Amino acid sequence: MNIGIYIYDQAEVLDFSGPFEVFTTASRVSDEDEPFSVFLIAEKDGPVTARAGYQVLPNATIDNHPPIDVLIIVGGVHTGEMANEKVKAWIAHQAAIVQQVATVCTGIFLVVA
Secondary structure (H helix, E strand, O other), X not given: OEEEEEOOOXXXXXXXXXXXXXXXXXXXXXXXXXXXXXXXXXOOOOOEEOHHHOEEOOOXXXXXXXXXXXXXXXXXXXXXXXXXXXXXXXXXXXXXXXXXXXEOHHHHHHHOO
């Protein structure tokens, strides 16, 4: 199962690090052969600066990512993302085709935008 976690500048670190750790640990300790493939997705290539200046290098972009089964939208200072029509359109499209969409904290605002 492919777990895509959408991150953006000023995302809360725990909001993406927590789910990332949960799914990668579950995969590591599973009797199955890696049931979860977990990856971080951002709008563009290059580092994302999360809260407190924490820099993260996403695995993929919204234009170039593996198929997603579960999309997780994280919280943070989301006002810039709320004004980003490309990101909102991508989220809406993914919500229509993935098996499950989950949000953490204020990430919900990006799904209902």
